[in-house]
C-alpha cells in the first residue's frame with residue numbers, strides 16, 4: 124500500500140522538478156516567480172554600448188541605438204539626429220557637443236539655436252534637476268529679446284539682429300548677462316525674453332567682437348550630469364550584469380540576458396515580466 128500511495132506524489136514531485144530544471148534555462152513556465160540565473164546567461168542587451176556620429180561606446184546611464192530605453196533612466200535617452208546625439212531636458216532638445224563619462228560632463232547647445240539665432244521656441248533654458256547641473260565656473264547667461272518695437276532706434280547697435288518669427292516685430296537683440304543695463308534698450312518693448320547659457324570664454328570673445336553671437340551660442344555650455352541610481356547600478360555592473368531602469372517603479376534594475384533580475388545574496392533571480 125505504502126509505495127503505491129506515494130508514487131503519484133513522487134511522480135508529481137519529479138514532474139515539478141523536471142519543469143523547474145527546464146525553467147532554469149528557458150522561460151517555459153511563465154507563472155513562476157523566480158529562478159536562478161545560469162552563468163551562461165550573463166550577457167545582457169544592457170551591457171551593450173552604442174555609437175552616434177563620432178561618439179562611440181556610449182553606455183549607462185545613456186540609452187539609444189543598440190541600448191533600448193529600459194537600459195537607463197529616461198532623462199538620459201539619446202536620439203541620434205543626423206549623426207549628432209540629442210538629449211531632451213525639460214522638453215527642450217539639446218545637441219550634445221562633448222560627452223566626458225569620466226568626469227560626467229556634457230557640452231550642450233540648444234538644438235533650435237544650433238545654426239540659427241532665430242527660434243520659435245521661446246523657452247528659457249532650465250536644466251537644474253537631479254540629473255543635470257550647470258557648471259557655474261564655466262557658464263554664464265546670455266539674454267535674447269525677440270519681437271522688439273524698436274523702429275525709433277537707428278542705426279541699430281551691433282547686438283541687434285533681425286528675426287522673422289510669428290511676432291508683430293522682427294527686431295531682436297541680445298545682452299551678455301541677465302540685467303538689461305543698457306540705457307538705449309530701456310524704452311524698447313520686446314514680446315519675448317529668453318535666456319541661454321554660454322561659456323564665459325565665449326562671452327568674453329563676444330564682448331570683444333559683437334558679430335560672434337552665433338559662434339558663442341554654438342560653442343554650447345557645460346553641464347555636469349549624475350544619475351541618482353548610480354549606487355544601485357554599480358552593484359549590477361560590479362557583478363557584470365547590465366544595469367537598467369524600471370520606469371514603472373522608477374528604480375534601477377539589473378538585467379540578466381533580456382530579463383530583469385534581482386539580488387538575493389550573491390545569486391540573481393530573474394523576475395517574470
Ligand SMILES: *[C@@H]1O[C@H](CO)[C@@H](O)[C@H](O)[C@H]1NC(C)=O
Pocket residue numbers: 179180
Ligand atoms: C570603443 O571601444 C572599442 C572596443 O573596446 C575600442 O577599440 C575603441 O577605441 C573605443 N572607442 C573610443 C572612442 O573610446
Ligand SMILES: *[C@@H]1O[C@H](CO)[C@@H](O)[C@H](O)[C@H]1NC(C)=O
Pocket residue numbers: 226227228256257258259347
Ligand atoms: C562639474 O564638473 C567639473 C569638472 O569635472 C568640476 O570641477 C565641478 O566641481 C563640477 N561641478 C559640480 C556642481 O558638480
Ligand SMILES: *[C@@H]1O[C@H](CO)[C@@H](O)[C@H](O)[C@H]1NC(C)=O
Pocket residue numbers: 205237238
Ligand atoms: C544647419 O544645420 C543643419 C543640420 O546640422 C545643416 O543641415 C544645415 O546645412 C545647417 N545650415 C547652415 C546654414 O549651416
Ligand SMILES: *[C@@H]1O[C@H](CO)[C@@H](O)[C@H](O)[C@H]1NC(C)=O
Pocket residue numbers: 245246247315316317318
Ligand atoms: C525667461 O525668464 C525671464 C526672467 O525670469 C522672464 O522674464 C521671461 O518671461 C522668461 N521667458 C520665457 C519665454 O519664459
Ligand SMILES: *[C@@H]1O[C@H](CO)[C@@H](O)[C@H](O)[C@H]1NC(C)=O
Pocket residue numbers: 272273274275
Ligand atoms: C512702436 O513704437 C512706436 C514708437 O515708440 C510707437 O509709436 C508705436 O505705437 C509702437 N507700436 C506698438 C504696437 O507698440
Ligand SMILES: *[C@@H]1O[C@H](CO)[C@@H](O)[C@H](O)[C@H]1NC(C)=O
Pocket residue numbers: 285286287293294
Ligand atoms: C522686418 O520688418 C520690416 C517691417 O515690417 C521689413 O521692412 C523688413 O524687411 C523685415 N526684415 C527682415 C529681415 O525680414
Ligand SMILES: *[C@@H]1O[C@H](CO)[C@@H](O)[C@H](O)[C@H]1NC(C)=O
Pocket residue numbers: 332333334335
Ligand atoms: C569679428 O568677427 C568676425 C566674424 O568672425 C570677423 O569677420 C571680424 O573680422 C571680427 N572683427 C574684429 C574687429 O575682430
